[in-house]
Amino acid sequence: MNKIIYVLLGALIFVGACQPSKTVESTESVSYVVNDSAKTRIDATLKSLVDSGKIAGVSALIVEKNKEVYFNAFGHADRESNIPMDRNTLTRIFSMTKPVTGVALMTLYEKGAFQLDDSLAKYAPEFANMKVFKGIDASGKLILEPAKRPITIRDITRHTAGFATNPEMPGLGPLLKAADPMNKENTLAEMAKKLASLPLAFHPGEQWAYGPSVDVQAFLVERLSGKPFDQYIKETIFDPLKMSNTRYVVPESDKARFAALYRKGDDGKLSRIPDEDANAFNSKDWPLKPGGFGLTSTVDDYMRFARMLVNEGTFDNATILKPETVKLMATNHLADSVKERMWLPSKGQVGFGIDFAVRLHPPATASENNGVVGEFFWDGAASTLFWVDPVNELTAVLFVQVLPFDGKLHKKFRDAIYGPYSPQDSKAVSLK
Numbered sequence: 011m012n013k014i015i016y017v018l019l020g021a022l023i024f025v026g027a028c029q030p031s032k033t034v035e036s037t038e039s040v041s042y043v044v045n046d047s048a049k050t051r052i053d054a055t056l057k058s059l060v061d062s063g064k065i066a067g068v069s070a071l072i073v074e075k076n077k078e079v080y081f082n083a084f085g086h087a088d089r090e091s092n093i094p095m096d097r098n099t100l101t102r103i104f105s106m107t108k109p110v111t112g113v114a115l116m117t118l119y120e121k122g123a124f125q126l127d128d129s130l131a132k133y134a135p136e137f138a139n140m141k142v143f144k145g146i147d148a149s150g151k152l153i154l155e156p157a158k159r160p161i162t163i164r165d166i167t168r169h170t171a172g173f174a175t176n177p178e179m180p181g182l183g184p185l186l187k188a189a190d191p192m193n194k195e196n197t198l199a200e201m202a203k204k205l206a207s208l209p210l211a212f213h214p215g216e217q218w219a220y221g222p223s224v225d226v227q228a229f230l231v232e233r234l235s236g237k238p239f240d241q242y243i244k245e246t247i248f249d250p251l252k253m254s255n256t257r258y259v260v261p262e263s264d265k266a267r268f269a270a271l272y273r274k275g276d277d278g279k280l281s282r283i284p285d286e287d288a289n290a291f292n293s294k295d296w297p298l299k300p301g302g303f304g305l306t307s308t309v310d311d312y313m314r315f316a317r318m319l320v321n322e323g324t325f326d327n328a329t330i331l332k333p334e335t336v337k338l339m340a341t342n343h344l345a346d347s348v349k350e351r352m353w354l355p356s357k358g359q360v361g362f363g364i365d366f367a368v369r370l371h372p373p374a375t376a377s378e379n380n381g382v383v384g385e386f387f388w389d390g391a392a393s394t395l396f397w398v399d400p401v402n403e404l405t406a407v408l409f410v411q412v413l414p415f416d417g418k419l420h421k422k423f424r425d426a427i428y429g430p431y432s433p434q435d436s437k438a439v440s441l442k
Contacts (some may be wrong), residue, residue, distance in 0.1 A: 040075065042074050042075070042079055043074060043399075043402050043404055043427065043428065044072050044074055044079040044080050044404070044427060047429075048080075048426065048427055048428075048429070049079075049080055051425075051426040051427075051429075052070065052072075052080060052082070052423070052426040052427060053082060054426075055422050055423060055425075055426040056068050056070060056082065056084050056423070056426075057084050059084075059419060059422070060084045060085035063278070063279065063280060064274070064278070064280075064412075064416070064419070065085065065272070065280070065393075065410045065411075065412050065419070066085050066086050066087075066089045066095075066270070066272050066280055066411070066412070067083070067084065067085030067086045067087050067089070067094070067095030067099075067269070067410070067411070068083065068084050068085060068095060068408070068409065068410045069081075069082070069083035069084075069095050069096065069097060069099065069309050069408075069409045070082060070083075070309075070406070070407065070408050070409070070423065071097070071309045071310065071313050071406070071407045072404065072405070072406045072407075072427065073313060073316075073317060073320075073404070073405050074402060074403060074404040074405075075402075075403045075404075076317075076321075076403070081097060081309075083095040083096050083097065083099075087099040087267075087269040087270065087411075088269065088270045089270065089272075089280075089282070090270070090282060091270075093266075095269070095409075097308065097309050097310055098267055098308060099267055099268075099269050099308065099309075099409070100255060100260060100264060100267045100268045100269060100306050100307070100308060101269045101306060101307065101308070101309075101392070101394065101409045101410075101411055102269075102271065102288075102292065102306055102390070102392055102411065103305050103306065103307050103312065103390045103392075103394050104303045104304075104390035104391035104392055104394065105302060105303055105388060105389065105390045105391060106305070106307075106312065106388055106389065106390040106394055106395075106396060107224075107300070107301065107302060107303050107304055107305040107390075108224045108301065108302055108303075108365045108388060109315075109319075109365045109366060109388055110243060110247060110256075110305065110315065111224050111227050111228050111231070111243070111301035111302070111365065112167060112224070112227065112339060112364050112365030112366070113247060113315075113319075113330060113331060113339075113365075114227075114228075114231050114239075114242060114243050114246060114247060114301075115167070115227045115230065115231055115364075116331055116335050116338075116339060116364065117246055117247075117330065117331065118231060118234050118235060119335065120331065120332060120335055123234045124163055124230075124234065125163070126162065126163050126164040126167070127162050127163070127164055128162060128163050129160040129161070129162060130160065130161045130162060130163055130165070130166060130171075130226070130230070131160055131161070133230060133233060133234060134202060134206075134226075134229070134230065134233060136202055136203050136206035137160075137161055137202075137206045138160070139156070140156075140157040140160070140161060140172075140206070140209075140210050140214075141154040141155065141156060141157065141209045141210065142154065142155050142156070142157050142158075142172065142209060142210045142211075142212065142213050143174070143181060143182045143209040143210065143211060145181065146180065146181045152181055152182075152209065154209050157172070157210060157213055157214055158213045158214070159213070159214055159215065160214065161210075161214045162214065162215075163230070164343060165214050165215060165223070166223040166224070166226045166227055166230070167223070167227065167343070167363075167364040167365060168218070168223075168343045168344060168362050168363070168364065169218050169219055169220055169221065169223050169362065170214060170215050170216070170217065170218055170219075170344070170348065171210070171214055171221075171223050171226070172210035172211055172212045172213060172214050172216070172217070172219070173205060173208075173210065173211065173219075173221045173222050173223060173226075174186045174208050174209070174210065174211045174221075175211065175219060175220070175221035175222070176211070179211070182208070182209060182211060185208055185209070186208060189204040189205070189207060189208055190204070191204040191205040191208075191222065192222065192225070192298070192300070193298070194291065194296040194297070194298045195296065195297055195298070196297060196298050197297045197298065198225070198228055198229040198232050198239060198298065198299060198300075198301075199229065199232070199233075200297075201222075201225060201229065201298060201300075202226060202229040205222060205225075205226065212350075215348070216348065216350075217348060217350040217351070217352075218344060218348055218350065218351040218352055218354055218362060219350075219352050220352055220353075220354075222302060223302075224300075224301040224302040224365060225300045225301045225302045226301075227301045227365075228299065228300060228301025228302075229301075231243075231301070238299065239299045239301065240257075240258060240299045244257075246330070247315070247330060250328035250330060251314045251315060251318060251325060251326065251328055251330065252314065252326065252328075253307070253311040253312075253314055253315060254311070255306075255307060255308040255310075255311045256305055256306070256307040256308075256311045256312070256315075257305065257306060258291075258292065258295075258296075258299060258304050258305060258306070259292060259293070259294065259295050260289070260292045260293065260306055268289065268292075268306070269411045270282055270283075270285070270288065270411065271283045271288035271392060271411050271412075271413065272411060272412050272413070273412070273413045273414070274412055274413070274414070274416070280412070283413070291304055292304070292306055303390075303391070309407050309409050312396060312407050312409075313405060313407050314326070316396050316397075316398055316405035316406075316407060317405055318330055318331075319336055319340075319386075319398045319405070320398045320399075320400060320403055320404070320405050322336050322337075323335065323336045338363075338364065339363050339364040339365065339366060339386070340363050340366060340368055340384075340386040340398070340400075341363050341368065342361030342362065342363055342368045342370060343361070343362060343363055343364065344361045344362045354367070356417060357379060357417075358373060358378050358379040358381060359371035359372065359373065359374065359378065363386060365388070366386035366387060366388055367386065367387055367388060368384075368385075368386045369381050369382065369383055369384065369385045369386070369387075370383065371383060373431055375431075376430075376431040378431075379417075379420060379421055379424055380421070380424040380425050380427075380428045380431060381397070381399070381424060381428070382399050382401045382402060382428070383401070384399075384400055384401050385397050385398060385399045385400070385401075386398050389415070389417075389420065390415075391413065391414075391415050392410065392411045392412060392413055392415075393410045393411075393412050393413075393415055393416045393417075393419050393420075394407075394408060394409050394410060394411075395407070395408040395419075395420050395423070396408070406423075406427065408420070408423050
């Protein structure tokens with residue numbers, strides 16, 4: 011009798027095991043941030059920005075859980091020629107070049123080429139024995155003192171190196187103008203030499219100040235790899251990720267896809283920046299290949315880069331970084347002791363990692379940028395934006411071409427995706 015019971019139980023277990031299982035991956039059980047309501051909000055938001063005349067054109071691409079959940083474009087890439095904005099439009103990404111440079115540098119970190127707390131001078135003696143500007147004496151002579159500690163590689167990845175950035179600063183400004191380190195005719199090595207010849211504006215590690223640190227990263231990539239920077243990023247990042255539209259120089263054959271650049275005046279109206287000015291950097295193969303700006307890209311190309319990051323370093327069978335390296339880049343490296351942070355607080359409740367702002371806390375008020383704790387992101391001077399939201403496995407890329415930088419566009423785009431702020435959001439978990 012017992013034998014019969016055991017046989018029947020075994021049969022039931024076998025039948026149960028053969029039944030199709032319901033997993034969290036089933037379509038019915040997966041919930042998306044970008045649902046139908048969000049798509050409607052995003053469409054309405056982007057269309058209103060164009061209709062109001064705040065921008066000439068916009069495109070936005072969002073991928074969530076490895077699925078494209080949103081793409082749309084409104085307005086014109088070239089208003090005067092009636093060329094619509096679309097996903098093949100080439101745009102200037104300005105400082106969204108910086109995360110690319112950071113990834114390039116960290117591929118060398120993974121090879122053991124350096125440690126983050128190594129002195130920069132260990133690999134670039136140009137930056138040894140730096141002096142810090144302290145003012146001007148009664149005779150007009152600069153007052154300098156030795157830096158309290160060397161610039162580290164961590165400093166150049168988080169904008170705490172102390173490099174001079176303000177050409178109008180009394181005493182230091184005229185020296186910066188005369189050295190002109192970011193002149194397009196300089197190679198990265200010449201840029202670094204000129205920058206290193208200048209006094210620092212503050213002691214390394216004491217302030218966060220946006221500036222040429224990422225250009226120094228590009229110089230370091232060149233020195234450590236033995237390859238020109240543009241060649242290194244092409245071979246190490248762009249080719250493996252199939253980012254064939256991302257480059258410094260836009261060839262003549264692609265000029266028709268290159269968006270016009272607009273400037274919004276004090277009256278709120280747009281005027282086109284003359285092409286000879288807007289395209290000056292990207293129309294010629296200049297000696298300078300900056301790490302901090304200069305690349306052009308399409309929304310799909312940059313999304314491939316973003317998806318590599320949300321997938322912890324691997325995308326489409328190409329592994330660029332290890333998961334632990336991506337996590338290191340997306341971790342806040344700014345100590346609480348760094349009180350002076352330029353305009354970084356305008357980005358929201360953030361710290362700074364390796365070439366990314368990192369969200370540490372949810373928005374405290376409705377006026378702050380919306381987002382999820384743990385996200386990392388950056389943007390560009392022409393108001394472009396991307397972010398990586400690991401919590402929701404979401405990546406977003408927003409392309410516009412308007413100067414000066416307009417963070418209000420980003421606020422509206424984020425609110426459209428995540429929904430309007432509620433006080434409950436501010437009680438969410440924070441990232442220490």
